[in-house]
Amino acid sequence: MKNATLAVCISVPLIALSACQQPSDGDGETQISAAACERCGEIESITPVTVKGEPRAGAALAGAVIGGVVGHQFGSGSGNDAATAAGAVGGAVAGSEIDRRRNAKTHYDVVVRMPSGERVELTRVDIAGLSVGDEVEVQGNRIVPAS
Known part of the structure; x- marks a missing residue:
């Protein structure tokens, strides 16, 4: 009787955990659903803006x-x-x-198109590693490459 109870106690959690598994793409890698990244989108445009400095x-x-x-x-x-x-x-x-x-400074106006169609506009001083078409995540006022 103890063995049957032990078997049930072990198999029930294993069955429950297997139901939580994400679908596989066939290569053994897990697909991340779009809902997992609510603030992800694609860079639509990057526009450099130069502002003249103050003269001394x-x-x-x-x-x-x-x-x-x-x-x-x-x-x-x-x-x-x-x-x-x-x-x-x-x-x-x-x-x-x-x-x-x-003394002029250049900043960049970056527009990110979200899957919902919303356009998020951010200003960045540096766009190193970012280009139009990149998948990114908007975290407050920051843009980070989507993982």
Whole structure:
């Protein structure tokens, strides 16, 4: 009687566990259902966006000095003064613009299309390892390759 009870106690949990097994794809690997990853989707687009940086005051000042020196080389008398002033103003503007471009930052707007049709838009500073068509999982504000 003890052996029959022991056999029942062992076989019932084994039968229950075998019913929980996920279907196989034929190669012995387990298929993961789409419901297992509710926030998975495919990268639809990656758009780089460049934002100019803020210029430093030193850049405008350096540009003004250089522009003034170059402008001073032209004209004579009051024409020389006007050329110097124009060179200084032009140099300040050019110095600021050069510094803005040098301090520019690029980020990427990434759109992930979910199986439901929902589009999730995220901004990333780095897209290393990601490209359009990749299967990914959206975890809050992060995108990670789907496993």
